[in-house]
Amino acid sequence: MNSVQNLVQQNKGREAHLYLSDFAGLIRKVLNNSEKEEVSLAEELELIRQYLNLEKLRFDFEFEVLVDETIDAHNTQVPSLLLQPFVENAIVHGLQNKRGEKHLKIDVMKKDAFVLITITDNGIGRKAAKEIQQQKNGKGTKLMKERLNILQQKQGEKYKLTTTDLEEGTLVEIVLPEEK
Known part of the structure; x- marks a missing residue:
C-alpha cells in the first residue's frame, strides 16, 4: 500500500491503478492457494513471480526464476505458499538495506529423486540484518518449517530446509520429494 501511496503522491495515477490491479490479483491467488495443502509448482x-514484480516496484532489485527443463512444473506438487516467506525475507531483510546491485535468484532443479529449490540473494546477510532490525515479529519462515515437519510426519517423505550465510547474502535450500 505504501507503493500505491507513493505513486499517487507522484501523480502517477495510471501506475497506481495498475499496481492495485496486480496487487488484487496476487491477493486472490494467495487466498485461493491458502485453502490448499499443495499446489502445482507452476502455480x-x-x-511468486507476481509477488516479486510488485516488490520490485517498492525495492529496486533484479530477480530471476530458473526451472530445470526436466521438471514438469504442472505435475509437480509443492506445499502451497512455500516460497513467499523466504523470498520476502530475502527482499526485506537482505536486499532492502543493501547498497549497489541487488539480485535475487530462485532455481528449481532435479536432484536424484528430489526437487531442490534454492533462493539466493546478494543482500547484507542475516547477521547484519539482525543488527539493523531491533524487533523481529515475522513468523513466516518459522511456520513454513513447522509445515514441512508436519508434512514429513504425515506423508513419510523427506523434506529438508537449510539456510546458509554466504560471503555476500543468504542461501535457502528446500528439498522436496519428487512426484512419482
Whole structure:
C-alpha cells in the first residue's frame, strides 16, 4: 500500500491503478492457494513471480526464476505458499538495506529423486540484518518449517530446509520429494 501511496503522491495515477490491479490479483491467488495443502509448482512460481514484480516496484532489485527443463512444473506438487516467506525475507531483510546491485535468484532443479529449490540473494546477510532490525515479529519462515515437519510426519517423505550465510547474502535450500 505504501507503493500505491507513493505513486499517487507522484501523480502517477495510471501506475497506481495498475499496481492495485496486480496487487488484487496476487491477493486472490494467495487466498485461493491458502485453502490448499499443495499446489502445482507452476502455480507456486506464477504467484511468486507476481509477488516479486510488485516488490520490485517498492525495492529496486533484479530477480530471476530458473526451472530445470526436466521438471514438469504442472505435475509437480509443492506445499502451497512455500516460497513467499523466504523470498520476502530475502527482499526485506537482505536486499532492502543493501547498497549497489541487488539480485535475487530462485532455481528449481532435479536432484536424484528430489526437487531442490534454492533462493539466493546478494543482500547484507542475516547477521547484519539482525543488527539493523531491533524487533523481529515475522513468523513466516518459522511456520513454513513447522509445515514441512508436519508434512514429513504425515506423508513419510523427506523434506529438508537449510539456510546458509554466504560471503555476500543468504542461501535457502528446500528439498522436496519428487512426484512419482
